[in-house]
Structures are given as structure tokens and as C-alpha cells.
Amino acid sequence: MRVIGIDPGYAIVGWGVVDYVGNRFAPVGYGAVLTDKDTPFEQRLAEIYTGVQDILRRYQPEALSLEKLFYQHNQTTVIGVAEARGVILLAAAQAGVPVFEYTPMQVKQAVTGYGKAVKKQIQEMTRMLLKLPEIPKPDDTADALAMAVTHCHCSRSRLQGAAPR
Numbered sequence: 001m002r003v004i005g006i007d008p009g010y011a012i013v014g015w016g017v018v019d020y021v022g023n024r025f026a027p028v029g030y031g032a033v034l035t036d037k038d039t040p041f042e043q044r045l046a047e048i049y050t051g052v053q054d055i056l057r058r059y060q061p062e063a064l065s066l067e068k069l070f071y072q073h074n075q076t077t078v079i080g081v082a083e084a085r086g087v088i089l090l091a092a093a094q095a096g097v098p099v100f101e102y103t104p105m106q107v108k109q110a111v112t113g114y115g116k117a118v119k120k121q122i123q124e125m126t127r128m129l130l131k132l133p134e135i136p137k138p139d140d141t142a143d144a145l146a147m148a149v150t151h152c153h154c155s156r157s158r159l160q161g162a163a164p165r
Contacts, residue, residue, distance in 0.1 A: 002018070002061045004018075004148060006066050006088055011034070013036075015052070015067065016029075017148065019165065020152035025149065028108050029059060031048065032140055033047065036047065045084060049088075049091055053086070061097055062097070064097045065151035066088065067101070067102060069085060093102075102150050111153075123142045123143075123146070124130050129149055
């Protein structure tokens, strides 16, 4: 199974593609779509859309794993991230890639086995599972790989609380 994990944002969209065969993970590719803060917002969304389309075409994933959006403190930020998620979801729909959403607690549980793990623990366990020499940078890329690992674990074990969109 080939899964792409995406950590959505509008400045940095982390992505990571993982193959999962017979309980073994293999990183296929990872990186980030970056947009410039001085670029008009609608153009940033277009860049995210085009970047995600290109990645989906290049890697042909069978599923896209995305973190469920949750509201923290900054209403402006959450709206911008929601809009970025919209273009990511559109790109996935047009490519015919089913989307699965997971909460932060589901990611922590799937990757580390502990629902209250901290970010560094998740990143380190992701690095170990994928046998990477170091935690990928930026953090959004490492988070995206953790999203992909989460879907692999959840789809295999059927603990999945998320359903395709």
C-alpha cells in the first residue's frame, strides 16, 4: 500500500509518501510545498494546489492521510489552514485518491502507542520506523510522514476511527 501523509498549512505543506508492505515501511519521498508570506493569499493557495497535484501525479498514492482540523487560539490561522486543506482535498478528489482523517491523539497512539506523546517522541518514532538517518525538516515534513504511518497502522489493524471522506 502506498500512502501520502500531508500536514496542511499555507506557509508550509509537509508531505511524505510511504510504502507499507508486510508490516514494513519504506519511505518513498518527502518534502514540503512552501509559499512566500509576501505572495497574495489566493496565489499561495494556487501554489499549494499545483504542488499537491504534482506530488500525487508523481507518486500515485492509494490513500491520503490528513490531520483533522481543530481550532486552537488564532481564528485567522485556522481559517487559512482550512482553505489550504480545501485545495488539498480538491487535488485528491481530482486524482481519485481517497482521503482519511485522523485526530492528533490517533496519530500519537498509532505511531508511539501512547495517546499523550509529545511531538519529539512522534518524530523520533517515525524516524525509527522509516529507518531514516535523521528527523526530516521542516517539522511539517516529519509530521506528514507520521500521518502516513498512522494510516498504514490504522488501515491494517482496523482500529481506524476515521472513514474516507
